[in-house]
Amino acid sequence: VSRAQTLARLQTLLTRVRARARHAGEPGEVEEDSVPPLRDSDGAPAATPISSLPPIDLQDDGIPIATADLVSSRPPDDARADETRMRLANPASSVPPSDLREEETPIVADDVATVTELSLAAQSSAPPSRIGVDPIFDETRNDTLETSPADELTADEEAEDRAPASSRRPVAGLPTEPPLDQLAFDSEEPLPALHTPPPESGKVPAAPDITDYDRDLGDVEDQAEASQRTERAFDSAPEELVPETTHPTLDATVPVAQFVGQAAPFAPASFLALLDATLGL
Amino acid sequence: MTASAFDATRAIRFDLTEGSVRANGQDEPLVLVPSSALSSLLASGPAEAAETFGRTLGGAIGRRAAAEIDDLATTPIETFVTQLAGHAALLGVGSLSIERWGRALVIVLERSPLAALLLAPLVAAAIETASGRKVWSVLLSNEEGAARILVASQGGVERVRNWLTSGLGWRDALAKLQGGAA
Numbered sequence: 001v002s003r004a005q006t007l008a009r010l011q012t013l014l015t016r017v018r019a020r021a022r023h024a025g026e027p028g029e030v031e032e033d034s035v036p037p038l039r040d041s042d043g044a045p046a047a048t049p050i051s052s053l054p055p056i057d058l059q060d061d062g063i064p065i066a067t068a069d070l071v072s073s074r075p076p077d078d079a080r081a082d083e084t085r086m087r088l089a090n091p092a093s094s095v096p097p098s099d100l101r102e103e104e105t106p107i108v109a110d111d112v113a114t115v116t117e118l119s120l121a122a123q124s125s126a127p128p129s130r131i132g133v134d135p136i137f138d139e140t141r142n143d144t145l146e147t148s149p150a151d152e153l154t155a156d157e158e159a160e161d162r163a164p165a166s167s168r169r170p171v172a173g174l175p176t177e178p179p180l181d182q183l184a185f186d187s188e189e190p191l192p193a194l195h196t197p198p199p200e201s202g203k204v205p206a207a208p209d210i211t212d213y214d215r216d217l218g219d220v221e222d223q224a225e226a227s228q229r230t231e232r233a234f235d236s237a238p239e240e241l242v243p244e245t246t247h248p249t250l251d252a253t254v255p256v257a258q259f260v261g262q263a264a265p266f267a268p269a270s271f272l273a274l275l276d277a278t279l280g281l
Numbered sequence: 282m283t284a285s286a287f288d289a290t291r292a293i294r295f296d297l298t299e300g301s302v303r304a305n306g307q308d309e310p311l312v313l314v315p316s317s318a319l320s321s322l323l324a325s326g327p328a329e330a331a332e333t334f335g336r337t338l339g340g341a342i343g344r345r346a347a348a349e350i351d352d353l354a355t356t357p358i359e360t361f362v363t364q365l366a367g368h369a370a371l372l373g374v375g376s377l378s379i380e381r382w383g384r385a386l387v388i389v390l391e392r393s394p395l396a397a398l399l400l401a402p403l404v405a406a407a408i409e410t411a412s413g414r415k416v417w418s419v420l421l422s423n424e425e426g427a428a429r430i431l432v433a434s435q436g437g438v439e440r441v442r443n444w445l446t447s448g449l450g451w452r453d454a455l456a457k458l459q460g461g462a463a
Contacts, residue, residue: 271361272356281385
């Protein structure tokens with residue numbers, strides 16, 4: 001992919017983002033004038049207006065890092081991670097040449113245009129979803145979002161893609177949003193709906209008829225079959241009620257009564273004792 | 282002779298010269314009367330006359346039995362019954378025995394030639410005379426040649442009489458009498 005094609009795609013993506021932001025009409029809409037045109041030195045769209053920046057002496061130890069970071073407009077303090085890479089472009093770096101590997105050829109930054117071309121080349125090789133952000137700086141991406149206009153566009157785009165707070169409902173089964181680069185280059189189809197569509201008016205499906213309680217609950221019964229069986233049950237003539245008797249099982253051989261002691265027998269010793277007893281009746 | 286044995290030796294003395302019959306040791310003469318004649322007499326007279334006849338006859342039996350008993354308080358049942366039954370047999374009123382239904386005393390007269398109407402007063406008078414206690418009696422049954430007479434208090438006799446009149450069986454009446462006394 002040539003540089004021109006890449007830039008054209010980026011321009012297309014930017015146009016789409018602006019259109020969506022305009023369509024949403026939410027605060028944070030990106031104005032067209034506030035975004036600097038991305039054009040390179042040949043007049044083609046570029047990522048950042050590098051040519052408008054003043055030339056920086058790359059011989060200085062502190063400046064070259066900032067010069068290289070102008071592509072992503074990151075502050076010099078946040079660019080410590082790629083300091084090593086920038087040393088390649090600074091032959092007068094404090095790191096002695098002996099620390100560098102032999103195959104690494106120091107690059108003399110005597111021409112700003114050369115640095116610009118390198119930066120543009122790095123941008124074109126970077127994933128399109130990270131506009132103006134060097135892939136090496138992904139770890140410090142939060143810092144770069146504050147200052148990079150292109151990254152601001154990316155942040156705004158992410159904010160626009162989220163559903164408003166009033167309609168954020170968990171939607172199950174919806175496909176995840178395709179990546180932005182796929183939307184820009186490979187697909188023209190609109191995003192699927194983020195919200196659950198309202199139910200259609202009309203008949204509400206009846207609840208399933210559960211008439212056979214003996215079946216396993218996990219068994220999904222055909223509703224039509226269940227309805228037919230229910231109708232047959234109601235259509236059949238009522239049968240005569242017959243009681244179902246349940247008798248207890250009791251063991252009659254168990255000795256329930258227990259006799260303790262013995263009743264005093266009536267044994268009168270004399271006839272007069274017997275006579276007194278009978279007269280007592 | 283032990284107290285439990287009844288000695289009937291020379292208990293009745295027949296004086297054929299004088300034409301008299303006398304009991305052993307008794308001065309009162311006896312009259313041998315056919316039972317049918319006695320029954321006719323009792324049937325023709327009032328009920329009180331039959332009761333009086335029965336009580337008089339029973340008293341005679343009791344007195345003779347008591348004469349044979351040395352210590353009534355310590356006399357066993359068998360001894361008392363033996364003496365009483367022996368003197369009843371000498372007079373020809375039947376075979377006397379006793380049954381004890383719980384606390385109830387029942388006198389049994391078997392093969393008695395006397396009318397049933399005479400039996401209850403006869404038994405009561407014999408017991409009273411022999412024991413010296415006032416007793417009451419009621420005829421429970423007279424079947425198969427055996428008459429059963431209950432000896433009890435006046436109230437007990439009245440209740441049993443009412444139960445028998447109402448149709449209750451004599452055995453049930455005796456059982457009921459036991460429950461009421463408990």
